[in-house]
Amino acid sequence: MAHIEQISPELTWRIRRDVLYPKQPLDKIRLAEDDYGMHLGLFDQDILISVLSIFKSENSIQFRKFATLEPYQGKGYGSELLNYLLKTSTDEGFERIWCNARKNASGFYSKFGFVETDHSFHKDGLDFVIMEKILKNK
Ligand SMILES: CC(C)(COP(=O)(O)OP(=O)(O)OC[C@H]1O[C@@H](n2cnc3c(N)ncnc32)[C@H](O)[C@@H]1OP(=O)(O)O)[C@@H](O)C(=O)NCCC(=O)NCCS
Numbered sequence: 001m002a003h004i005e006q007i008s009p010e011l012t013w014r015i016r017r018d019v020l021y022p023k024q025p026l027d028k029i030r031l032a033e034d035d036y037g038m039h040l041g042l043f044d045q046d047i048l049i050s051v052l053s054i055f056k057s058e059n060s061i062q063f064r065k066f067a068t069l070e071p072y073q074g075k076g077y078g079s080e081l082l083n084y085l086l087k088t089s090t091d092e093g094f095e096r097i098w099c100n101a102r103k104n105a106s107g108f109y110s111k112f113g114f115v116e117t118d119h120s121f122h123k124d125g126l127d128f129v130i131m132e133k134i135l136k137n138k
Pocket of ligand 1: 080106
């Protein structure tokens with residue numbers, strides 16, 4: 001049975017590297033902002049399978065470095081983690097959630113109601129688009 005818990009930034013780094021930046025050394029994976037963020041991990045039978053990092057501002061919440069270990073992709077773990085984040089962000093009263101989506105992952109976020117904004121950019125050989133979802137409290 002999978003469960004989600006808050007983890008230290010260091011625990012995200014290996015999955016971040018292996019999934020998102022496979023050619024980079026581990027010490028390049030750290031974000032300057034990591035110490036100010038909150039990091040969530042989804043575990044199944046004590047294996048850390050999917051991670052993301054959250055950075056909160058007054059009304060909005062950004063998540064970054066969302067990654068599921070490759071052998072476990074497409075099995076619903078990422079959806080479980082993102083649904084958890086959407087629910088907790090809504091419950092905490094945030095109005096907007098957003099991310100810099102890799103263009104090739106935009107279809108994944110669309111399924112959760114994220115829409116592409118007009119802001120897109122190219123970084124490190126990859127195309128990104130900012131995607132956002134307005135959160136509605138009851
Ligand atoms: C994107 C990612 C985090 C999703 O995690 P996951 O555990 O694979 O997600 P799920 O298994 O819950 O996928 C749910 C659905 O989205 C689909 N999906 C997964 N990645 C997708 C993508 N890049 N584009 C479109 N659909 C995608 C799955 O096929 C699945 O479809 P289904 O419900 O019709 O079966 C994971 O695939 C990953 O780490 N990808 C590589 C890194 C990456 O692109 N990260 C995002 C950077 S912005």
